[in-house]
Amino acid sequence: MLAIHQESLSSSDFERIAAYVFCRAGLRLTDNKRSMVEGRLRHRLKALKLATFEAYTDYVFGPQGQLESVYLVESLTTHKTHFFREQQHFDYLRQHYLPLWVDRPNNASRTLKVWSAGCSTGEEAYSLAMLLLEWNQYHQKIKFEVYATDISRAVVVKAVNGLYREAEVSDVPLALRQKYFLRSVANTNVVKMGPELQSCVSFGTLNLLNDHYTLPGRFDIIFCRNVLIYFDRPTEEKVINQLCRKLKPQGHLFLGHSESITGLNVPLDTLGATTYKLKG
Ligand SMILES: C[S@@+](CC[C@H](N)C(=O)[O-])C[C@H]1O[C@@H](n2cnc3c(N)ncnc32)[C@H](O)[C@@H]1O
Missing domain, CATH: 1.10.155.10 (Chemotaxis receptor methyltransferase CheR, N-terminal domain)
Known part of the structure:
Protein backbone atom coordinates (compact mmCIF):
# COMPACT_ATOMS: atom_id res chain seq x y z
CA MET A 1 0.00 0.00 0.00
CA THR A 77 -3.13 26.63 -12.46
CA THR A 78 -2.58 29.28 -9.81
CA HIS A 79 -5.74 31.09 -8.72
CA LYS A 80 -4.22 33.39 -6.12
CA THR A 81 -6.06 36.71 -6.00
CA HIS A 82 -7.55 39.16 -3.54
CA PHE A 83 -9.82 42.20 -3.39
CA PHE A 84 -8.26 45.46 -4.62
CA ARG A 85 -5.04 43.64 -5.52
CA GLU A 86 -2.48 46.07 -6.96
CA GLN A 87 -4.31 49.07 -5.60
CA GLN A 88 -2.54 51.52 -7.96
CA HIS A 89 -4.74 50.42 -10.88
CA PHE A 90 -7.91 51.18 -8.93
CA ASP A 91 -6.43 54.56 -7.88
CA TYR A 92 -5.57 55.29 -11.52
CA LEU A 93 -9.14 54.60 -12.60
CA ARG A 94 -10.63 56.76 -9.83
CA GLN A 95 -8.19 59.65 -10.10
CA HIS A 96 -7.46 59.83 -13.84
CA TYR A 97 -9.61 57.60 -16.02
CA LEU A 98 -13.14 58.19 -14.68
CA PRO A 99 -12.86 62.02 -14.39
CA LEU A 100 -11.81 62.12 -18.07
CA TRP A 101 -14.57 59.69 -19.03
CA VAL A 102 -17.34 61.86 -17.55
CA ASP A 103 -15.83 64.99 -19.15
CA ARG A 104 -16.32 63.63 -22.67
CA PRO A 105 -19.81 64.79 -23.74
CA ASN A 106 -20.52 61.70 -25.88
CA ASN A 107 -19.98 59.41 -22.93
CA ALA A 108 -23.14 60.55 -21.14
CA SER A 109 -25.18 58.12 -23.23
CA ARG A 110 -22.53 55.37 -23.41
CA THR A 111 -21.98 52.34 -21.22
CA LEU A 112 -18.48 51.87 -19.82
CA LYS A 113 -17.54 48.26 -20.51
CA VAL A 114 -14.99 46.58 -18.27
CA TRP A 115 -13.54 43.05 -18.57
CA SER A 116 -11.64 41.14 -15.93
CA ALA A 117 -9.88 38.48 -18.07
CA GLY A 118 -8.51 35.65 -15.92
CA CYS A 119 -10.72 36.70 -13.03
CA SER A 120 -10.07 33.67 -10.80
CA THR A 121 -12.61 33.57 -7.94
CA GLY A 122 -14.07 37.00 -8.75
CA GLU A 123 -12.41 39.37 -6.28
CA GLU A 124 -10.97 41.55 -9.09
CA ALA A 125 -14.33 41.91 -10.83
CA TYR A 126 -16.21 42.70 -7.61
CA SER A 127 -13.51 45.27 -6.71
CA LEU A 128 -14.03 46.98 -10.09
CA ALA A 129 -17.80 46.96 -9.59
CA MET A 130 -17.45 48.46 -6.09
CA LEU A 131 -15.15 51.17 -7.42
CA LEU A 132 -17.74 52.12 -10.05
CA LEU A 133 -20.70 51.95 -7.67
CA GLU A 134 -18.79 54.20 -5.27
CA TRP A 135 -17.97 56.63 -8.07
CA ASN A 136 -21.66 56.84 -8.91
CA GLN A 137 -22.53 57.76 -5.33
CA TYR A 138 -20.40 60.90 -5.36
CA HIS A 139 -19.92 61.95 -9.01
CA GLN A 140 -21.72 62.22 -12.31
CA LYS A 141 -23.21 58.76 -12.82
CA ILE A 142 -21.67 56.33 -15.28
CA LYS A 143 -23.59 53.45 -16.84
CA PHE A 144 -21.31 50.45 -16.67
CA GLU A 145 -21.05 46.68 -17.14
CA VAL A 146 -18.37 44.40 -15.72
CA TYR A 147 -17.63 41.08 -17.43
CA ALA A 148 -15.36 38.52 -15.84
CA THR A 149 -14.02 35.29 -17.31
CA ASP A 150 -11.60 32.50 -16.49
CA ILE A 151 -10.56 29.22 -18.09
CA SER A 152 -11.46 27.36 -14.90
CA ARG A 153 -15.10 26.48 -14.38
CA ALA A 154 -14.49 25.78 -10.70
CA VAL A 155 -13.29 29.32 -9.93
CA VAL A 156 -16.08 30.86 -12.01
CA VAL A 157 -18.65 28.89 -9.98
CA LYS A 158 -17.12 30.27 -6.77
CA ALA A 159 -17.16 33.79 -8.25
CA VAL A 160 -20.83 33.51 -9.23
CA ASN A 161 -21.75 32.25 -5.74
CA GLY A 162 -20.00 35.30 -4.31
CA LEU A 163 -19.30 33.66 -0.96
CA TYR A 164 -16.00 34.44 0.77
CA ARG A 165 -14.48 33.76 4.15
CA GLU A 166 -14.08 36.75 6.45
CA ALA A 167 -10.27 36.55 6.02
CA GLU A 168 -10.66 36.78 2.23
CA VAL A 169 -12.44 40.15 2.45
CA SER A 170 -10.06 41.71 4.96
CA ASP A 171 -8.52 43.93 2.22
CA VAL A 172 -11.87 45.62 1.63
CA PRO A 173 -12.38 48.84 3.61
CA LEU A 174 -15.00 48.41 6.36
CA ALA A 175 -17.29 51.08 4.88
CA LEU A 176 -17.47 49.15 1.58
CA ARG A 177 -18.02 45.83 3.34
CA GLN A 178 -20.94 47.33 5.24
CA LYS A 179 -22.42 48.81 2.09
CA TYR A 180 -21.99 46.00 -0.44
CA PHE A 181 -21.62 42.69 1.45
CA LEU A 182 -24.10 40.55 3.37
CA ARG A 183 -23.15 38.58 6.46
CA SER A 184 -24.44 35.05 6.95
CA VAL A 185 -26.53 34.73 10.11
CA ALA A 186 -25.81 30.99 10.31
CA ASN A 187 -22.05 31.32 9.78
CA THR A 188 -20.45 34.58 10.86
CA ASN A 189 -17.23 33.61 9.11
CA VAL A 190 -18.91 33.80 5.69
CA VAL A 191 -19.60 36.96 3.71
CA LYS A 192 -21.78 37.15 0.60
CA MET A 193 -21.61 39.73 -2.18
CA GLY A 194 -24.80 41.77 -1.95
CA PRO A 195 -27.42 41.85 -4.75
CA GLU A 196 -26.47 45.32 -6.02
CA LEU A 197 -22.85 44.23 -6.46
CA GLN A 198 -23.74 40.86 -7.97
CA SER A 199 -26.09 42.43 -10.47
CA CYS A 200 -23.19 44.49 -11.90
CA VAL A 201 -20.97 41.56 -12.86
CA SER A 202 -21.49 38.82 -15.49
CA PHE A 203 -19.22 35.79 -15.13
CA GLY A 204 -18.35 33.13 -17.70
CA THR A 205 -15.65 30.71 -18.80
CA LEU A 206 -13.26 31.71 -21.57
CA ASN A 207 -9.87 30.38 -22.63
CA LEU A 208 -7.62 33.29 -23.57
CA LEU A 209 -5.79 31.00 -26.00
CA ASN A 210 -8.91 30.75 -28.17
CA ASP A 211 -8.65 32.37 -31.59
CA HIS A 212 -11.91 34.26 -31.06
CA TYR A 213 -13.27 35.64 -27.82
CA THR A 214 -17.00 35.07 -27.64
CA LEU A 215 -17.75 38.12 -25.51
CA PRO A 216 -20.14 40.71 -26.88
CA GLY A 217 -18.63 43.87 -28.33
CA ARG A 218 -15.47 45.66 -27.30
CA PHE A 219 -14.27 47.05 -23.99
CA ASP A 220 -13.10 50.37 -22.61
CA ILE A 221 -11.05 48.72 -19.88
CA ILE A 222 -9.48 45.24 -19.75
CA PHE A 223 -7.79 43.92 -16.62
CA CYS A 224 -5.66 40.89 -17.52
CA ARG A 225 -3.44 40.72 -14.49
CA ASN A 226 -1.21 37.91 -13.27
CA VAL A 227 -2.37 35.58 -16.05
CA LEU A 228 0.20 36.11 -18.82
CA ILE A 229 3.06 35.48 -16.41
CA TYR A 230 2.49 31.73 -16.86
CA PHE A 231 2.73 31.94 -20.68
CA ASP A 232 5.81 32.01 -22.91
CA ARG A 233 6.57 35.23 -24.85
CA PRO A 234 4.97 34.21 -28.20
CA THR A 235 1.79 33.19 -26.36
CA GLU A 236 1.81 36.44 -24.37
CA GLU A 237 2.15 38.41 -27.62
CA LYS A 238 -0.67 36.48 -29.26
CA VAL A 239 -3.02 36.92 -26.28
CA ILE A 240 -2.25 40.65 -25.87
CA ASN A 241 -2.94 41.22 -29.58
CA GLN A 242 -6.25 39.35 -29.19
CA LEU A 243 -7.10 41.50 -26.15
CA CYS A 244 -6.25 44.64 -28.16
CA ARG A 245 -8.79 43.56 -30.78
CA LYS A 246 -11.37 43.54 -27.97
CA LEU A 247 -10.49 47.11 -26.91
CA LYS A 248 -12.43 50.15 -28.10
CA PRO A 249 -10.49 53.15 -29.45
CA GLN A 250 -8.69 54.76 -26.45
CA GLY A 251 -9.23 51.47 -24.59
CA HIS A 252 -6.98 50.71 -21.62
CA LEU A 253 -5.26 47.43 -20.75
CA PHE A 254 -3.93 46.71 -17.26
CA LEU A 255 -1.41 43.91 -16.68
CA GLY A 256 -0.06 42.40 -13.46
CA HIS A 257 2.92 43.80 -11.54
CA SER A 258 5.49 41.44 -13.08
CA GLU A 259 4.10 41.50 -16.62
CA SER A 260 5.08 43.92 -19.37
CA ILE A 261 4.82 44.47 -23.11
CA THR A 262 8.55 45.21 -23.50
CA GLY A 263 9.85 43.53 -26.64
CA LEU A 264 6.38 42.47 -27.82
CA ASN A 265 4.85 43.54 -31.10
CA VAL A 266 1.55 44.91 -29.78
CA PRO A 267 -0.39 48.12 -30.63
CA LEU A 268 -0.20 49.73 -27.18
CA ASP A 269 1.22 52.94 -25.73
CA THR A 270 2.58 52.80 -22.18
CA LEU A 271 0.87 55.17 -19.75
CA GLY A 272 2.61 53.94 -16.62
CA ALA A 273 3.91 50.71 -15.15
CA THR A 274 1.59 47.91 -16.36
CA THR A 275 -0.95 50.46 -17.65
CA TYR A 276 -1.43 50.71 -21.43
CA LYS A 277 -3.65 52.43 -23.99
CA LEU A 278 -4.58 51.21 -27.47
CA LYS A 279 -2.52 53.09 -30.10
CA GLY A 280 -4.19 55.47 -32.51
C1 LIG B 1 -3.20 34.19 -10.47
S1 LIG B 1 -4.86 34.25 -11.04
C2 LIG B 1 -5.05 36.03 -11.27
C3 LIG B 1 -6.41 36.52 -10.85
C4 LIG B 1 -6.60 38.04 -10.96
N1 LIG B 1 -6.55 38.48 -12.32
C5 LIG B 1 -5.60 38.77 -10.12
O1 LIG B 1 -4.68 39.40 -10.65
O2 LIG B 1 -5.71 38.71 -8.89
C6 LIG B 1 -4.66 33.67 -12.73
C7 LIG B 1 -5.96 33.17 -13.34
O3 LIG B 1 -5.75 33.02 -14.74
C8 LIG B 1 -6.49 31.91 -15.17
N2 LIG B 1 -5.96 31.41 -16.45
C9 LIG B 1 -4.82 30.71 -16.66
N3 LIG B 1 -4.71 30.39 -17.95
C10 LIG B 1 -5.80 30.90 -18.59
C11 LIG B 1 -6.25 30.87 -19.93
N4 LIG B 1 -5.55 30.28 -20.90
N5 LIG B 1 -7.42 31.49 -20.21
C12 LIG B 1 -8.13 32.11 -19.24
N6 LIG B 1 -7.76 32.15 -17.95
C13 LIG B 1 -6.59 31.55 -17.62
C14 LIG B 1 -6.33 30.90 -14.04
O4 LIG B 1 -7.36 29.92 -14.06
C15 LIG B 1 -6.35 31.80 -12.81
O5 LIG B 1 -7.63 31.85 -12.21
Missing part, protein backbone atom coordinates in the same frame (compact mmCIF):
# COMPACT_ATOMS: atom_id res chain seq x y z
CA LEU A 2 2.74 2.46 0.94
CA ALA A 3 4.22 2.27 -2.54
CA ILE A 4 0.99 3.71 -3.90
CA HIS A 5 1.13 7.51 -4.25
CA GLN A 6 4.85 7.47 -3.40
CA GLU A 7 5.57 6.82 -7.08
CA SER A 8 7.47 9.68 -8.69
CA LEU A 9 6.70 11.43 -11.97
CA SER A 10 9.07 10.31 -14.74
CA SER A 11 10.45 12.89 -17.13
CA SER A 12 8.50 11.40 -20.05
CA ASP A 13 5.18 11.63 -18.14
CA PHE A 14 6.10 15.14 -17.00
CA GLU A 15 6.79 16.12 -20.62
CA ARG A 16 3.43 14.74 -21.78
CA ILE A 17 1.66 16.73 -19.07
CA ALA A 18 3.70 19.87 -19.75
CA ALA A 19 3.00 19.67 -23.50
CA TYR A 20 -0.73 19.23 -22.86
CA VAL A 21 -1.17 22.12 -20.40
CA PHE A 22 0.91 24.37 -22.66
CA CYS A 23 -1.32 23.59 -25.62
CA ARG A 24 -4.59 23.77 -23.66
CA ALA A 25 -3.98 26.72 -21.32
CA GLY A 26 -0.67 28.31 -22.39
CA LEU A 27 0.84 27.25 -19.07
CA ARG A 28 4.62 26.94 -19.33
CA LEU A 29 6.03 24.20 -17.10
CA THR A 30 9.82 24.06 -17.12
CA ASP A 31 11.62 21.01 -15.75
CA ASN A 32 12.19 22.66 -12.35
CA LYS A 33 8.40 22.52 -11.86
CA ARG A 34 8.39 18.71 -11.91
CA SER A 35 8.13 18.25 -8.14
CA MET A 36 5.38 20.91 -7.97
CA VAL A 37 3.43 18.99 -10.65
CA GLU A 38 4.01 15.74 -8.81
CA GLY A 39 2.77 17.24 -5.53
CA ARG A 40 -0.31 18.81 -7.07
CA LEU A 41 -1.34 15.70 -9.02
CA ARG A 42 -0.87 13.22 -6.19
CA HIS A 43 -4.40 13.85 -4.96
CA ARG A 44 -5.75 13.05 -8.43
CA LEU A 45 -4.03 9.63 -8.37
CA LYS A 46 -5.60 9.06 -4.98
CA ALA A 47 -9.05 10.16 -6.15
CA LEU A 48 -8.86 7.85 -9.18
CA LYS A 49 -7.24 5.00 -7.20
CA LEU A 50 -4.33 4.86 -9.64
CA ALA A 51 -1.00 3.55 -8.42
CA THR A 52 1.42 5.35 -10.74
CA PHE A 53 1.78 8.62 -12.64
CA GLU A 54 2.20 6.55 -15.78
CA ALA A 55 -1.27 5.05 -15.23
CA TYR A 56 -2.55 8.59 -14.60
CA THR A 57 -1.13 10.03 -17.84
CA ASP A 58 -2.44 7.02 -19.79
CA TYR A 59 -5.87 7.66 -18.27
CA VAL A 60 -5.98 11.42 -18.70
CA PHE A 61 -4.81 11.28 -22.31
CA GLY A 62 -6.85 8.17 -23.12
CA PRO A 63 -10.44 7.89 -24.41
CA GLN A 64 -11.98 8.29 -20.90
CA GLY A 65 -9.81 11.25 -19.90
CA GLN A 66 -11.78 14.27 -21.05
CA LEU A 67 -13.19 15.23 -17.65
CA GLU A 68 -9.92 14.45 -15.90
CA SER A 69 -8.04 16.74 -18.29
CA VAL A 70 -10.12 19.60 -16.83
CA TYR A 71 -9.01 18.63 -13.29
CA LEU A 72 -5.44 18.36 -14.56
CA VAL A 73 -5.41 21.96 -15.79
CA GLU A 74 -7.26 23.12 -12.63
CA SER A 75 -4.68 21.45 -10.40
CA LEU A 76 -1.75 23.11 -12.13
